[in-house]
Amino acid sequence: MTRRAKILWMPGLFLVVMATGTAAQDPSASGAGGYAGSNACKTCHADIWLSFYKNPHFKSVASGDLPPSRTGCESCHGPAAAHVAADGGKATIPNAFSLMSQAKALEACLTCHARDFEKANIRRSEHTMADVACTSCHSIHHSPTPKFLLAKTQTELCYGCHAGIRAQFEMPSKHRVNEGFMKCSDCHNPHGAFAPTWRMSDRPRMVDQAMNNEEPCLKCHVDMRGPFVYEHPPVRVEGCEACHFPHGSTNQRLLRRPVVFTLCLGCHNGGASGTRNNGVPIQTSQHNLLDPRYQRCTTCHVRIHGSNADETFLR
Amino acid sequence: MTTMLKRCCLILAVAGAMRAQQVIAPTPEAVGIARGENFANYNIVDSFELGARWRETGGSVDTYRSDVNYGDGVRLLATNLSINSKDGHGRWFDEILLSTSGLGNDPYQTASLRIQKNGLYRYDMLWREDDYYNPGLDISGGEHLMDTVRGLQDHSLTLFPQSHFQVDLGYSRNTDNGPALSTVQGFDASASAFPVFENVKQQWNEYRIGVLADWAGLRFIARHTWDFFKDDSAYALTGNETSGVATDPTILTQFQRSEPNHGSNPGWFGNIYGRRKYWALNARLTYNLGNGGFAMNELTTGLNSISVADNRQVVVSGDAQRPVVAGDLSFSVFPNSRLSIVNNTAVHDTRIDGDSYFTEFDDGTGASTTLNFKFLGVRTVSNSTDLNYRFNKWFTAYAGFTDSSRQIRFLEAFSFPAVTGSAVSGLYQQTSHLNAGRFGVRFHPLQPLSVNLEGEVGHADHPLTPMSDRNYHTLGGRIQYRKRQLQLSTGYKELYNENAPLSFETYSSRSRQYNAAASFALRDWLTFDASYSKLHLDTVGGLAFFAGVQTPQLQTGYDSIYISNIHAANVGLRFGIGRRADLYAGYTITKDTGDGRSLAVPVGVTDPAAALLDSVQTFPLTYQSPMARLSIRITSKLRWNAGWQFYGYSELFHLLGYDQDFHAHTGYTSVLWSF
Numbered sequence: 002m003t004r005r006a007k008i009l010w011m012p013g014l015f016l017v018v019m020a021t022g023t024a025a026q027d028p029s030a031s032g033a034g035g036y037a038g039s040n041a042c043k044t045c046h047a048d049i050w051l052s053f054y055k056n057p058h059f060k061s062v063a064s065g066d067l068p069p070s071r072t073g074c075e076s077c078h079g080p081a082a083a084h085v086a087a088d089g090g091k092a093t094i095p096n097a098f099s100l101m102s103q104a105k106a107l108e109a110c111l112t113c114h115a116r117d118f119e120k121a122n123i124r125r126s127e128h129t130m131a132d133v134a135c136t137s138c139h140s141i142h143h144s145p146t147p148k149f150l151l152a153k154t155q156t157e158l159c160y161g162c163h164a165g166i167r168a169q170f171e172m173p174s175k176h177r178v179n180e181g182f183m184k185c186s187d188c189h190n191p192h193g194a195f196a197p198t199w200r201m202s203d204r205p206r207m208v209d210q211a212m213n214n215e216e217p218c219l220k221c222h223v224d225m226r227g228p229f230v231y232e233h234p235p236v237r238v239e240g241c242e243a244c245h246f247p248h249g250s251t252n253q254r255l256l257r258r259p260v261v262f263t264l265c266l267g268c269h270n271g272g273a274s275g276t277r278n279n280g281v282p283i284q285t286s287q288h289n290l291l292d293p294r295y296q297r298c299t300t301c302h303v304r305i306h307g308s309n310a311d312e313t314f315l316r
Numbered sequence: 317m318t319t320m321l322k323r324c325c326l327i328l329a330v331a332g333a334m335r336a337q338q339v340i341a342p343t344p345e346a347v348g349i350a351r352g353e354n355f356a357n358y359n360i361v362d363s364f365e366l367g368a369r370w371r372e373t374g375g376s377v378d379t380y381r382s383d384v385n386y387g388d389g390v391r392l393l394a395t396n397l398s399i400n401s402k403d404g405h406g407r408w409f410d411e412i413l414l415s416t417s418g419l420g421n422d423p424y425q426t427a428s429l430r431i432q433k434n435g436l437y438r439y440d441m442l443w444r445e446d447d448y449y450n451p452g453l454d455i456s457g458g459e460h461l462m463d464t465v466r467g468l469q470d471h472s473l474t475l476f477p478q479s480h481f482q483v484d485l486g487y488s489r490n491t492d493n494g495p496a497l498s499t500v501q502g503f504d505a506s507a508s509a510f511p512v513f514e515n516v517k518q519q520w521n522e523y524r525i526g527v528l529a530d531w532a533g534l535r536f537i538a539r540h541t542w543d544f545f546k547d548d549s550a551y552a553l554t555g556n557e558t559s560g561v562a563t564d565p566t567i568l569t570q571f572q573r574s575e576p577n578h579g580s581n582p583g584w585f586g587n588i589y590g591r592r593k594y595w596a597l598n599a600r601l602t603y604n605l606g607n608g609g610f611a612m613n614e615l616t617t618g619l620n621s622i623s624v625a626d627n628r629q630v631v632v633s634g635d636a637q638r639p640v641v642a643g644d645l646s647f648s649v650f651p652n653s654r655l656s657i658v659n660n661t662a663v664h665d666t667r668i669d670g671d672s673y674f675t676e677f678d679d680g681t682g683a684s685t686t687l688n689f690k691f692l693g694v695r696t697v698s699n700s701t702d703l704n705y706r707f708n709k710w711f712t713a714y715a716g717f718t719d720s721s722r723q724i725r726f727l728e729a730f731s732f733p734a735v736t737g738s739a740v741s742g743l744y745q746q747t748s749h750l751n752a753g754r755f756g757v758r759f760h761p762l763q764p765l766s767v768n769l770e771g772e773v774g775h776a777d778h779p780l781t782p783m784s785d786r787n788y789h790t791l792g793g794r795i796q797y798r799k800r801q802l803q804l805s806t807g808y809k810e811l812y813n814e815n816a817p818l819s820f821e822t823y824s825s826r827s828r829q830y831n832a833a834a835s836f837a838l839r840d841w842l843t844f845d846a847s848y849s850k851l852h853l854d855t856v857g858g859l860a861f862f863a864g865v866q867t868p869q870l871q872t873g874y875d876s877i878y879i880s881n882i883h884a885a886n887v888g889l890r891f892g893i894g895r896r897a898d899l900y901a902g903y904t905i906t907k908d909t910g911d912g913r914s915l916a917v918p919v920g921v922t923d924p925a926a927a928l929l930d931s932v933q934t935f936p937l938t939y940q941s942p943m944a945r946l947s948i949r950i951t952s953k954l955r956w957n958a959g960w961q962f963y964g965y966s967e968l969f970h971l972l973g974y975d976q977d978f979h980a981h982t983g984y985t986s987v988l989w990s991f
Contacts (some may be wrong), residue, residue, distance in 0.1 A: 054400055055400045165809065174382070196700070201696065203700070216638070238780050258974070286870070289504055289864060
């Protein structure tokens with residue numbers, strides 16, 4: 002053993018000795034049901050215990066009034082009496098997460114966390130369906146992040162599987178995720194989201210809702226929220242993705258097309274005469290597409306997200 | 317313990333290498349395993365990274381500012397502070413977490429704070445400020461521009477956070493202020509557009525209060541919110557403006573617009589959750605009532621399109637409402653440990669209506685007032701069932717079915733209040749029905765190896781827009797190999813959508829994504845990661861539009877085609893030198909090769925309309941960013957860092973008529989101190 006390791010061991014041994022001396026006062030001490038109490042765990046796993054006071058789960062230990070099944074190490078790992086009696090070994094730990102299936106790990110965590118509102122849809126979430134369980138993203142004992150016990154920074158966790166999304170955030174026009182200004186969870190709920198209140202309520206499935214029930218884009222872009230007398234119906238019905246790529250784009254302003262008239266013509270594309278086609282305004286013959294000013298629709302239709310003064314969004 | 321230390325070093329090394337793929341500063345390398353300082357009954361861990369940035373740009377600085385925007389100057393690049401009580405019984409608090417980034421004029425600045433005392437309170441704060449710059453070159457010929465600062469902050473206080481009765485209080489604020497350019501038209505709707513100065517001034521405030529209670533095995537959450545929005549942006553012309561169009565002699569000598577728009581959105585939220593051994597229930601109901609009141613006074617003077625002195629005043633006032641109801645009911649059943657079934661019913665109803673009184677005065681003469689009324693209602697009811705069955709520990713299958721109905725009603729009406737019986741109205745109504753089924757399997761042939769395959773088929777009978785889902789299918793697959801030191805993954809995803817709604821020409825879109833990623837931690841001092849993605853998108857739709865060299869005619873024989881083939885790659889290598897220094901080198905590239913053509917308009921195309929449409933079918937460009945960073949450990953608590961990152965943006969066709977290309981060298985040097 003190196004000198005440095007010995008130095009690091011010493012506080013651990015001291016703690017173990019102190020903990021042993023106060024075991025009788027610890028409510029999580031050994032009891033019925035095969036529970037050994039967290040004090041027994043400290044004896045061998047001092048390295049984990051040394052910094053466990055920084056762990057959010059330490060609250061259950063600090064409260065001092067919870068039953069053994071709800072506090073300390075055994076609240077997650079299960080009764081440890083057999084493990085202690087066997088002098089260790091993963092096989093004797095009821096819930097050894099490194100040996101458990103993703104589904105069982107999920108169930109173990111949901112014992113307490115199922116009631117969190119953020120996890121209300123976890124059983125039907127895309128992540129659960131794809132076998133991405135709690136331990137895929139969270140590291141309970143070795144988390145390098147100050148919050149949420151993440152195994153890596155949130156962005157890198159997501160990029161680990163979603164390389165295509167990572168590519169979008171490296172495009173010239175993008176939301177500032179790589180810059181640290183935003184996080185994926187600003188718009189997505191990795192634990193599963195409610196049915197979207199836009200499009201046909203089917204997709205996208207992991208997008209969270211803001212303002213109680215609206216598209217999360219509006220959380221920051223509140224000026225697009227309205228209500229407007231003259232709404233641009235696709236914004237309300239299909240959501241911002243009708244015209245924008247939400248992550249990143251090679252086109253400025255996250256648009257789906259580099260030149261704006263090709264985007265607008267997608268809907269305002271009338272083959273018949275007249276100005277209405279099932280409620281959608283089509284162009285008039287004034288709009289000569291060969292005239293450059295009619296190729297830049299939003300030069301005149303400046304309030305394209307909605308207006309109170311003009312039904313064609315001119316002001 | 318030695319093993320544990322090595323493991324921690326490895327985790328930090330891998331984390332450091334991967335974080336380094338982001339912008340080059342702040343420095344992700346840690347000084348060491350932070351143990352912190354003990355003070356009283358608390359442990360304190362702290363770090364500061366103080367440095368200076370620089371940049372050298374060439375080409376379009378506007379595009380650089382829009383896409384990157386790092387500038388020169390001294391920055392507090394990052395701070396991280398944590399204070400933890402060692403027994404969970406601190407007198408005033410048990411934990412303080414404070415982290416910041418980019419303070420001191422970086423374009424992206426953040427700060428987050430958490431203070432909590434176990435069982436008594438938890439306070440979270442998030443503050444962000446974004447220097448938003450967009451020249452809008454492609455939007456309106458460069459006549460639009462924004463140089464605003466958006467500030468966001470969220471405050472949340474939870475009382476008794478570990479108890480069966482909790483109280484939540486919250487406050488959020490969002491502001492956007494700064495100069496911008498917009499455009500207005502002269503004296504008539506077909507006149508040229510003139511740039512006007514816009515002083516953006518928007519503010520949104522939200523207040524929240526809620527309670528959470530556990531009772532009879534159920535959890536109840538109720539919350540009430542109030543939010544208030546106000547937009548007091550003002551517009552003015554600076555100096556005389558000519559149209560710049562030879563055929564349009566319009567001159568604006570004065571333009572002013574005052575347009576206050578204030579609104580409020582009271583909202584309610586409720587949730588019930590219950591779980592037993594064989595079932596779980598989750599119900600959510602929200603209601604938001606949106607109100608907005610507005611007034612506008614616009615004055616324009618100058619010469620009109622026939623060179624006659626003209627002045628026009630437009631006065632608009634009115635209000636708009638938007639009640640929104642959304643509800644969800646999920647019922648889950650777990651007959652045994654292998655099977656879970658979840659049924660979800662969601663209802664969403666939005667009703668937006670408003671009155672707008674429009675009065676126009678030309679040369680001081682009052683024109684008649686028009687009262688406009690609009691209504692947009694969207695109601696969607698969907699039901700989905702998801703089934704997940706685990707055959708054994710290495711094979712699982714899942715399936716789902718969604719049935720969704722949506723009704724859109726759109727009513728527009730207007731009247732001239734001075735004329736009895738002048739009301740005219742039109743009602744448009746559309747009902748769409750969507751059915752979608754999905755199926756997937758996942759298996760683990762080996763412990764570190766996982767394979768997922770999934771697909772979905774859906775049909776909607778009346779999509780609203782050509783981009784909407786109609787006859788679509790998705791296919792996806794992912795293979796992942798994860799060991800502590802080696803992670804490999806590859807995936808494929810496609811979405812094909814054939815859309816031919818009654819009101820539009822035929823439209824189809826196909827997108828495919830391929831990706832592969834690898835991450836190696838060969839030693840605790842040598843890590844490597846790389847990824848490659850190909851994103852393909854092609855769309856084609858029939859077109860009908862007006863165009864003509866002399867007189868515009870209805871054109872129906874053209875297609876709108878867009879093809880994008882984006883190759884994106886990044887690679888990063890982190891190399892530790894004798895536990896004293898860390899060297900990181902990385903490279904990212906995004907290259908859209910379009911459809912492979914070398915000219916925007918193929919040789920031989922003489923039809924001007926065809927040439928125009930050909931020129932916008934692809935948008936090939938290259939955006940690349942090599943980077944390097946050196947971090948040297950001076951002492952056990954001190955590091956010196958220096959980094960360089962290059963950004964190069966280059967379009968092939970410059971089809972917008974503006975040269976947006978830029979290149980920029982950015983760099984920084986900093987000192988990181990931690991204990």
